[in-house]
Amino acid sequence: MWPYLLPLAFLCAAKKARPPTLAPGDGRKRDWPAIAGHLEMEWLNESPDCDRGASRDGDVVAFKHKGFIAELPSGKTTDGKGRPLQVGLQMDSNIDPETKEDKPLEFTLGSPRLIVGMEAVLRQMCEGEKVRAKIPGALAYNTRAGFLPYDTAVLYEMEMVSITRGDGTIPVETVEKPTSTPAAGESNWSLALVLILLLGMVAGGFFYLRAPKTEKVKGKDAKKDGKKKR
CATH class of the missing domain: 3.10.50.40 (Chitinase A; domain 3)
Structure with a gap:
C-alpha cells in the first residue's frame, strides 16, 4: 500500500x-x-x-x-x-x-x-x-x-x-479605480440601444413626413367627389 x-x-x-x-x-x-x-x-x-x-x-x-x-x-x-x-x-x-x-x-x-x-x-x-x-x-x-x-x-x-x-x-x-472601458457585453448592449433609438427616430420621421401628404390626397379626392355630386 x-x-x-x-x-x-x-x-x-x-x-x-x-x-x-x-x-x-x-x-x-x-x-x-x-x-x-x-x-x-x-x-x-x-x-x-x-x-x-x-x-x-x-x-x-x-x-x-x-x-x-x-x-x-x-x-x-x-x-x-x-x-x-x-x-x-x-x-x-x-x-x-x-x-x-x-x-x-x-x-x-x-x-x-x-x-x-x-x-x-x-x-x-x-x-x-x-x-x-x-x-x-x-x-x-x-x-x-x-x-x-x-x-x-x-x-x-x-x-x-x-x-x-x-x-x-x-x-x-x-486605491486603484476601475477603468471606464466597458466590458464586451456592456458595449454590445449600448450599441444595440443606440441603434434602436436611431431606427425609432428614422421611423418617426418617415411617418411624420408621410402624414401631410396623405391629408392633401384626401383633400383632392374630396373635391373630386364634390364635383361628381354636382
Whole structure:
C-alpha cells in the first residue's frame, strides 16, 4: 500500500507548493505569511531586533529596489513586443532612467500598486534591512500580459529606507479605480440601444413626413367627389 501512497503524497505537496496567481487590487483576501512562504529570500543586511510581519495595511514604506529576470519559461526569449529577454536582465529600478535620481519609492501597504510578491517582502522587512528575493510568476507579472512571458520568475534586491506606521486605513487616492472601458457585453448592449433609438427616430420621421401628404390626397379626392355630386 505504501508504494501507492507515496506518489499521491508527492503530488499533493507539489500542488501546495505552487502559489495562487494574485494580482494587485484583485480584491482577494491576503494570507501574507503563506504568500511569503512561496518566496526565496536571502538577507543581505538583517536586523536581529526586527519584528517580522509587524507591518500592516496603511503603513507607508519608502524603499529602493532593482528587479531582474530570474527564470524564463522554456522557449521564451522575447516579451510581448518582440524585445529580447534573458536571465539576469534588469527590468525594474527605483532609479529614474532620465535624471538618474536614486529616489526611494513610497508605497502604502494594502494599496494596489506593487506586484504581490514585492509587497509580501516589504511586510517582512524593517528599516535598514536589505534582502534579495526570488518571486514566482504567479506572484509577479503573470497578470500583466505582454510585459514578461507568463510564469517568468523575477529577482528583486530591496532596501527598506523608512517605515511610517499608519492607523490601518488605506487613503482613498491610493486605491486603484476601475477603468471606464466597458466590458464586451456592456458595449454590445449600448450599441444595440443606440441603434434602436436611431431606427425609432428614422421611423418617426418617415411617418411624420408621410402624414401631410396623405391629408392633401384626401383633400383632392374630396373635391373630386364634390364635383361628381354636382
